[in-house]
Amino acid sequence: MSKPVYRVLELLCEIVQDLPIGTNLAVLHLLWTILSGRLLLTRGAIFPALMLAGVGVAATWRAWGALATGRWQITPLLDAFARVVQREGRWRPRQHGGRQALAVDTTAFYRPRLRDCPTKHYASQAGKALPAIPFGLIARVGAVAERRLAHGVGIVRADPHDPSEQALQRRTLAQAVALSTPTDVIVTDRGFKLAQLHAAGVQQYVARGPQNFTARRAQPAAYRGRGARPKRGDVVRPLPRHYKNRTIPATPPDEVSTWSDGVHTGKAEIWRDLVLPDAARGAPTFDVVVVYDERFDEPLVLISPLRLSPSDLRALYLDRWPVEHPPLVAKQLLGAHRQFVFGQESRQRLPELALFAATLLAYVAATCEAVATGFWDRAPQRTAGRLRRTLAQAIFPENFPLLADIRKKASHTDHLPKGVNAHRRVPRSS
Numbered sequence: 001m002s003k004p005v006y007r008v009l010e011l012l013c014e015i016v017q018d019l020p021i022g023t024n025l026a027v028l029h030l031l032w033t034i035l036s037g038r039l040l041l042t043r044g045a046i047f048p049a050l051m052l053a054g055v056g057v058a059a060t061w062r063a064w065g066a067l068a069t070g071r072w073q074i075t076p077l078l079d080a081f082a083r084v085v086q087r088e089g090r091w092r093p094r095q096h097g098g099r100q101a102l103a104v105d106t107t108a109f110y111r112p113r114l115r116d117c118p119t120k121h122y123a124s125q126a127g128k129a130l131p132a133i134p135f136g137l138i139a140r141v142g143a144v145a146e147r148r149l150a151h152g153v154g155i156v157r158a159d160p161h162d163p164s165e166q167a168l169q170r171r172t173l174a175q176a177v178a179l180s181t182p183t184d185v186i187v188t189d190r191g192f193k194l195a196q197l198h199a200a201g202v203q204q205y206v207a208r209g210p211q212n213f214t215a216r217r218a219q220p221a222a223y224r225g226r227g228a229r230p231k232r233g234d235v236v237r238p239l240p241r242h243y244k245n246r247t248i249p250a251t252p253p254d255e256v257s258t259w260s261d262g263v264h265t266g267k268a269e270i271w272r273d274l275v276l277p278d279a280a281r282g283a284p285t286f287d288v289v290v291v292y293d294e295r296f297d298e299p300l301v302l303i304s305p306l307r308l309s310p311s312d313l314r315a316l317y318l319d320r321w322p323v324e325h326p327p328l329v330a331k332q333l334l335g336a337h338r339q340f341v342f343g344q345e346s347r348q349r350l351p352e353l354a355l356f357a358a359t360l361l362a363y364v365a366a367t368c369e370a371v372a373t374g375f376w377d378r379a380p381q382r383t384a385g386r387l388r389r390t391l392a393q394a395i396f397p398e399n400f401p402l403l404a405d406i407r408k409k410a411s412h413t414d415h416l417p418k419g420v421n422a423h424r425r426v427p428r429s430s
Contacts, residue, residue, distance in 0.1 A: 004368050004387055005394050008035060011364065013403050015080040019072050022409025026066030027077075027353075029055045029396065033063075034357040036391040040335030046350070054395030062408070067346050067353075074155050074352040081360065085151055090367050093142040094319055095183070097312035099204070101141045102184040103150060103323035104176050106168060106191065108132035109331070109339065109351045119163040133351055134158050134165065136172025137326065138179060139359075141319040144366040147382065150322035152359040153179055155352050166196075173200035180204070185306065187320040194303055195276060198284055206316045209288070209301040212241050215274035218285045236271050238290045238301060253290075259311050267292040268310030289313055329358035329384050361387060 012031055016024040029050065033039070038049035046067070050060040066072070085091045093100040108121030110132045121132035138154030156172045169192055176186050177200055186205045188197070197205050217233025240250045253269035260266070271288045284305065291300040291314050302313050331337035336354035341347050365387040370380040373389055380386055417424075 002371075002390065002394070004364070004371060004390050005397075007368060008032075008360075008364055008391065009397070009400055011084060011360065013406055014084055015077055015360075017403050017405055018076060018080060020070075020409075021405055021407060022062070022411075023066050023070045023072050024406050025402070025408060026059070026063040026070065027072065028402075028406060029053070029059055029063045030067060030353055031357055031360075032396055034334055034336065034354055035361055035388070036394070037334055037388045038392075039338075039354075040333075042335075044335060044338035045340050052395075067341070067349055068343050069345070074349070074356060077356055078153060078155065081356070082151070082153060085363065088367070091142045091144050091149065091151055091363070093140065094148065096315040096319075097306075097308040098183065099185045099306070099308070099312075099316065100183055101187045101206075101316050101319035102153075102176060102180055103137075103139050103141055103187050103320040104172055104192065105137045105189065105320075105323045106134060106165070106172065107137060107327040107355075108134040109336065109354075111339070111347070114342065114347070118160065119158050121165070133347055134168055135351060135355065136168055136175070137323055137355070138172065138176045139323045139326070140184070141322050144363070145382075147366050148319070148322050149362060149366055150325055150359065151363070152326060152356065155355055157348055157352075169196055170200060173197065173202060177201055185304075185316055187317055189320065194286075198276075204306060206302055206304045206306070206313055208317060209238075209303045211239055211298070211301065213238060213288070213301055213303070214277055215271070215286075215288060216277050216279070218273045218275050218283075233275070235277070236274055236288070238269070238271060238288050239299065257310050259309075265294060266311060266314070268314075270310065325362060326355050326358040329361060330354035333385055333388055334358060334361070358384070 012028050016028050019027060033049050033053040036053055038052045041052060042048040046064060047060060050063055110123060110130050111117055112130050114131055117131035119132060119134050120129040121134045123130045136156035137152065139150035139152045141148060141150050143149060154175050156175050158168045159171060173196060180186060186202050188207045190208050190210055192207060194207055197207060215236045217236060219233055221230040221234045223229050236251045237248065238250060241248050254272045255270040257268045257270065258265065269290045273285050274288055275283045275285055286303050286305045289302045289310050291302060291310055300314065302317055304313055334354055334357060336351060339350055341350050361384045365382050365384045368382065370382045371386050371390045372380040373386055
């Protein structure tokens with residue numbers, strides 16, 4: 001057994017050991033099957049993937065039962081993984097100005113043929129929203145040996161009573177607020193509206209705004225001597241815009257800041273103490289920072305109430321990008337983009353396990369020695385793809401010393417009907 005395989009199994013045992021007896025072994029088999037990329041070979045089919053992973057027929061049925069009807073949730077697995085990361089001490093948070101990024105994002109697993117799917121998600125390839133199983137992702141961003149890595153701390157399901165994307169964003173922000181610490185800064189992209197952040201009670205955030213973002217001064221405009229006294233502040237447009245063959249100029253900034261890292265030069269224009277255009281009196285204020293980078297054509301519009309330097313705000317926002325990595329790994333590298341599960345619970349649990357497996361795979365790859373794919377791979381990197389190829393060459397080892405609590409549950413089933421009688425439908429008595 002190779003070192004990466006042994007390390008993956010050790011971590012899996014430590015993560016699932018607190019689940020109920022019998023369920024922990026079934027979830028262990030499921031995670032091993034997903035991590036080893038068997039879903040790629042079976043095009044998303046669970047039963048053939050479990051058999052290819054080498055867990056056996058009886059274990060395959062038990063794993064399927066745990067996925068469909070088992071009494072477990074993804075949150076204990078995330079908490080156990082967080083304890084493992086903290087104990088090993090290899091993952092270090094990335095801080096800028098004494099703050100670290102708590103990245104928030106949404107993703108979805110498209111199910112265009114799933115019947116009675118109440119949720120949808122926009123697909124850029126189709127140009128419209130398609131039936132999908134959406135999730136909200138919450139992750140702290142740090143580094144392992146100078147490699148940025150997202151450490152997932154929350155996976156949020158859509159509300160079955162309100163399946164809209166706005167409701168999922170509200171649930172995700174509320175969960176992010178509950179998980180945040182005094183040093184965390186919630187970082188979002190343009191998909192999250194600033195009003196949603198304020199409604200969720202987010203106090204520390206860095207949000208990316210659209211290019212046509214507009215705000216108002218928090219203080220009412222000065223009285224010009226005619227008419228009623230102004231009740232709202234002047235409109236602030238950080239960037240110019242074009243409307244009906246004319247250009248609306250940008251508002252002059254309150255401050256201008258420049259910095260250099262020795263190679264590239266950055267410039268920022270800052271507007272202080274702003275509110276949303278339709279905000280009521282006493283609404284929370286924020287600053288708008290437009291960052292110009294010579295390497296990019298489009299400026300970066302950042303919104304934050306924190307009085308940090310523009311370079312720190314830019315660094316915090318750029319630390320949001322690792323949260324995009326787990327969905328890519330789960331769908332493309334592990335093969336979870338195609339799924340053949342239809343139960344109300346299994347359609348949610350399989351994507352959750354895939355996202356968790358993607359986070360675990362990236363962490364193990366970053367903390368293990370790089371494994372070459374073949375003789376042509378002369379400079380291997382510590383990537384999730386290389387580790388997945390290594391795991392794909394192994395089957396589940398029957399002689400691996402599992403923990404004492406990770407075992408098949410010795411339940412008595414002699415009193416239960418067997419065979420066709422187990423699922424035969426009995427008509428209701430009149």
